[in-house]
Amino acid sequence: MPIVKLVILGSGGAVPKADRMLPAIYLEDWLGHRVLLDAGEGVQYRLLQIGISPSSLTLIAVTHMHEDHILGLPGLVITSKFLGGRLKVLAPKSMHGALSKLGVEVADSYEEERFKIKCVEVCHTVDACGWLIQWDVGYKLDLSKTSGLPKWALTELIKGKPVKIGDRIITPEEVADPAHKRFKYLLYTGDTAPCPEMWKKVGSVDVLIHEATFADDVSPSKAHEEGHSTVADAIEAARALNAQVLVLTHVSARYPDKSRHRELASRISPPPYIYIPEDFETLLVKL
Ligand SMILES: [Zn+2]
Ligand SMILES: [Zn+2]
Numbered sequence: 001m002p003i004v005k006l007v008i009l010g011s012g013g014a015v016p017k018a019d020r021m022l023p024a025i026y027l028e029d030w031l032g033h034r035v036l037l038d039a040g041e042g043v044q045y046r047l048l049q050i051g052i053s054p055s056s057l058t059l060i061a062v063t064h065m066h067e068d069h070i071l072g073l074p075g076l077v078i079t080s081k082f083l084g085g086r087l088k089v090l091a092p093k094s095m096h097g098a099l100s101k102l103g104v105e106v107a108d109s110y111e112e113e114r115f116k117i118k119c120v121e122v123c124h125t126v127d128a129c130g131w132l133i134q135w136d137v138g139y140k141l142d143l144s145k146t147s148g149l150p151k152w153a154l155t156e157l158i159k160g161k162p163v164k165i166g167d168r169i170i171t172p173e174e175v176a177d178p179a180h181k182r183f184k185y186l187l188y189t190g191d192t193a194p195c196p197e198m199w200k201k202v203g204s205v206d207v208l209i210h211e212a213t214f215a216d217d218v219s220p221s222k223a224h225e226e227g228h229s230t231v232a233d234a235i236e237a238a239r240a241l242n243a244q245v246l247v248l249t250h251v252s253a254r255y256p257d258k259s260r261h262r263e264l265a266s267r268i269s270p271p272p273y274i275y276i277p278e279d280f281e282t283l284l285v286k287l
Helices: 043-049 073-082 093-100 151-158 196-202 220-225 231-240 259-266
Strands: 003-010 024-029 034-037 059-061 088-090 105-107 109-111 115-121 129-136 163-165 168-170 183-188 207-211 245-249 273-275 282-286
Touching: 003 043, 024 043, 043 073, 088 109, 093 105, 115 196, 151 163, 196 231, 207 231, 220 231, 231 245, 231 259
Parallel strands: 034 059, 059 088, 088 105, 183 207, 207 245, 245 273
Antiparallel strands: 003 024, 003 282, 024 034, 109 115, 115 129, 129 183, 163 168
C-alpha cells in the first residue's frame, strides 16, 4: 500500500530554538526510498536518534544555499563516507560546483522506474528548488473488466504495461478504474514566497509540505519581500495545487510555540487537512 512516512527533524527556520531545530524532514516511502529534505545543522544526530544511519539514505535534497538548510550536510556526507554509504545530493544547479567539493554526486533530479524527484523553481531571494516527488502507484483495475485474466497479466496491467493474451492485446486503460490516479505527488517547497508561476507549472499534488515562516502578525508584503510565506499564503498554495494534505513547517523562532499557526489553520474547513508538527513528530500519509 502506498504509504509515506515523514519524520520532522527540524521545523524551525533561520534561527533554532531548543525544541525547534533547523529545517530537515526524513521521508521514507513504501518502496524503500529514504530521502532527507534539507539538512539543517546537526541533522545527522537527529537521524541517529530516530534509528536511521546516514549511510542508508538514498538521497539528500537541499532546497537552497541559505545556511539554515545546509549546515548539516558536510557532517552527514563525511559520516556516510566513513560508513561506506554512497550518497547522492540533489540541489539547485548554482550550488553544484561548491557541493561537488564534498566529494559526492550532485544532480538536480533523480529517477527510477516508479519514483522520480525533480527541482521546481520556487520564489525565494536566491536560486531555490522545491522538490517534487512523483510515485507511479500503478492502475487500480476494474474487476468487472478483468474476469478470466491470469494473475501474471493482472500484475503487469497494474504496473501500467499492456499484455497479450492469445491474439488480443489488452492495455491498462481498457481495464482500469478511471477514477483512480496512476501517479501521486508530494511537493516540499523549502523557503518561498507565494509562487503562482510554480503552481501553474506543477499543476496539482497530493501532499504539500509548505513553509509558513510567519503567522498573521507580520504584514504579507514584508513576508513576501523576505522570500517567505504566512499561514494564509501556504493555505492559498495548497488550494491552488489541489493538495489534500498540507504540512506547515519553517516556523520562525519569533513564535514561542505554534499555537498562533494552529489557530489560524483551524479557521478553515478541510480540505486541505493541515498538520503543524513538532520536531520528532511522525506523520504517516496514505497516498
Ligand atoms: Zn530558511
Ligand atoms: Zn532561505
